[in-house]
Amino acid sequence: MGSGIREVAVVGFAQLTALEDREHNEVELIIPAVQGALADAGMERHEIGFTISGSCDYLSGGPFTFVSGLDAAGAWPPVKESHVEMDAAWALYEAWVAIQTGDVDSALIYGFGKSSLGDLHEIMGLQADPYVVAPLWPSMVDMAALQASAFLAATDYTESDLCAIAARSRRAAVDNPYAVRVEDATAQELLARPVTHTPLRDSDIAPITDGSAAIIIATREIADARCERPAYIRGIDHRVDAQGLGLRDLATSASTKLAAQGAGVSNGPVDVAEIHAQFSHEELILKEALGLDDAVVVNPSGGPLGANPVMATGLIRIGEVAARIRSGSANRGVAHASQGPCLQQNLVCVLEGDQ
Amino acid sequence: MTAPLMQHHILEYPGGYTRSVGPAVGRYLSGLRDGHIVGVTGSDGRVLVPPTGYDPVTAATLEDYVPVGPAGTVTAFTWVNQPRPGKHHLTHPFAFALVRPDGSDTAMLHVVDAGSPDAMSIGMRVAPRWAPARRGYVTDLEAWVPLADGETPVPAPPNTNEDVSTEPVTGIVTPISLAYDINAGVAASKYLRALSEKRIVGQRAKGSDDVYVPPRGTDPTTGAPTEIEVEVGQVGTVTTYCVVNIPGLSENSPEIPYVCAQILLDGAHTAWFGLVQGLPADEVRMGVRVRAVWADDPGPDARSIKWFEPTGEPDAPYDDYKAYA
């Protein structure tokens, strides 16, 4: 899929999270993210060529949540606009495609969701086959735990390796003001806590998080004028696997591997990776599929184990990598987004600053 | 600050989703009803269970059904300590597991009723425990149960469900009920609280005179928050309307026929959807002036305004409200 013809960079990013936001509705959650991303990019609303969001009606318990979400985007005069019922990382992909066609030069992408309103884990279980799986009501955690079980059985990894990931993520999250779950605990301390969903502990499971995020992307012409060190998208690709858990080798992620190849992860050194692992074991599976070695700093933000505003979590991975490139603390990084039961669908985005 | 406004919400299609299942799933569910497990041969020769209608590699249509099982092997599991009533069909703790039936190359997601997590292990042998009354549903295979060395699976007992057809299964009904606690948000909470005081309070953004009623938190033309509260009149003009002759699905729906109107309250810049009562449906007209009629016990809820009724004033001239219709 390659790098596209037009160079496109992340020039603005903002996010907003809360463990359980009882105050704001979705529209009110989006406003600061959109305004923040615009401010970060130094752009006005009317300068944006394309607007797109990612959200899930089922999180809010009624149809057409994204319709009211548009109220936060300032869509007047009428805007070129679209919506995906996907994590907003895929909205960013659609925006990148729109820029590639030459129709627009910049885009505002936002994702939002309030996981706390309903039972997120039960709701996402309804992504499963509606005839032979969903009627048994496995939750998304149950299905993830099945993958963890299969993964540990197929590899030399143990539960303590999962706890090590959880411990590192919680510690990294201490420095992230948007993390909702932080803790300075050792892997041993976590390992001593009860298993809640064999073989997973609460610390292996991303917290319920309400939140939103917004990103501005733009062509080089705009990016270089507005931004001291834009984070250029060098490659972006996404792939899907078959859903049936029995149809896949759960110890690996074939779709991530393909997307990583398409995005060109191995075309250069990787300084940092933000991986959309909602469960500890997923990080191990994904790191392998992405072809990242141990020198790569993984999830310095704390990752989804620190904050998981579903439908924005993947977009935030792109924002976090871009922020590190823009600040100069990294030169080349990999952002990964995922959705669907047991990492069914995966997106990989390679970002880089100018040398 | 006052406590946030929350309301419980159940999302449920009444009676459950009516799913037609097609040939592959139909074959599988018919098999379960009849006490056996059916798989399908994929393009690469692998046997897939449950039978997918379509090859996961080539997308070709698959129709070569083969019997598998009855015994199987657990390839992954997770223990469920607290079954969820109304969702999980087992009421005591159980395991979700991937079970590969003998003769199959893939594992299926189902439940194992093993009594205790200590009884679970990867590689353990299991056999189906069939529901006595089967209807062509995935829980006809009630659970997989541990199978000791040398033990043979117990065949399905005769189906005690006398109502069931012996024809192939073509459809199922799946109830889905999801519970939410929805919060109103900052803007709506202010507005709803004012309703409980029989006041209608809209909002506008800084730098704009446009008053939004009900407020949704932003001026959608700019995305700016509407932080300034403006009380508007309780009298307004019907800008347009329709007479509804079909009953709503909700028990709260008004009796038909009723008039649903867009009403521009004095001082507001967006029309409000409201009921108009107090004059026959065929006498409602664009431009008629109406006032809010409050519920006896108004609370922080849109239902605090029961409906609008005519004020008896002369109708508003079309030019006064046509920009809002």
Add this chain to the structure above:
Amino acid sequence: MSALRTAVIGVGQTRHVVARHDVSIAGLVREAAEEALVDANMDWADIDAVVIGKAPDMFEGVVMPELYLADALGAVGKPMLRVHTAGSVGGSTAIVAAKLVMAGIHERVLTVAFEKQSESNATWGLTVEMPFSSPLVAGAGGYFAPLIRAYIRRSGAPTHIGHLVAVKDRLNALHNPKAHLHLPDIDLATVAESFLLWEPLRYLDVCPSSDGAMALVIGSEQVAKNATGPVAWIHGTAMRSEPTMFAGRDQVNPLAGRKCAADVYAQAGIKDPRKDFDCAEVYVPFSWYEPMWLENLGFCAEGDGWKLTEQGATAMDGDIPWNPSGGVLSSNPIGASGMIRFGEAAQQVRGRAGDYQVPLHTGLALGHAYGGGSQFFSMWVVGASQPQ
């Protein structure tokens, strides 16, 4: 830079019916996709990416059903996108798919839109009662009927205009074997006497609720040139959105629709849509939306839409046939309805519309969809000839 030339290579759709009891959701979408692949003379393996569209997931009670559909749609190992832009989604989905080719990313993209409304009930799905709101509006008609009344007041249209459209589109559908409604005996009197639902809308002024799917294969210039059958070249695509409700919003003749039309016309070189198109497939779920959209889309001056309808200009034998397929009034699987418009426009310029084929003069046709509170618009112009 500018977008690469792109064409519709294959079109497939199901027969639209009130309930497809014989297939699963996967079976329904497969049927359309397989027909499109056959039409394009392609196999699943030829497809580079899959783009799926549908309206709210609550209709079928499956969260993001495209995930479960990935293997049925041959998407395994490929990129897959899921679009949801309310009623306009079928059109938006086709445009997202086309852009993947226009951007030079893919050569062949399969796009599918569907709704299996018989799994639940569209009125329920469209108006789930939410906390803090009052249960006023039953179904989409309750929302749009007041806007129709406002149009009638504004334009001075006689009250039978809607019924003319209801009859015309159903008579057109008699020539479309895939259409849901086949009402051979329909006439003005049966419409006028049908049950009053949301005054002024009567039962026969309103679209049905259907199970159905539509699929398109979109290919690059090279793929189009190698195609064995006729292709529909994409001469322009556009999308516009505006908020649901704001001060001074013209809900009857929304600016987003006018802007969207102006954009797509400019791309395709359309100066006078009434003359420059051979036909249009326009999202008309309630009969009165034909005259309303005639004005919004610039086929006539504001206030004159009903006159075109009354004169028969939009009939099969008129100078600018609208909805020769029978339109949304004859088949409405909501998530697919927009893509059906786009696909039927393509079939016309390919000369593949069968018994409802219009004569081709300019070889150009318009596909249109809208959604939400008349606030989301997607449109494309397709042509028999390659764009200059």
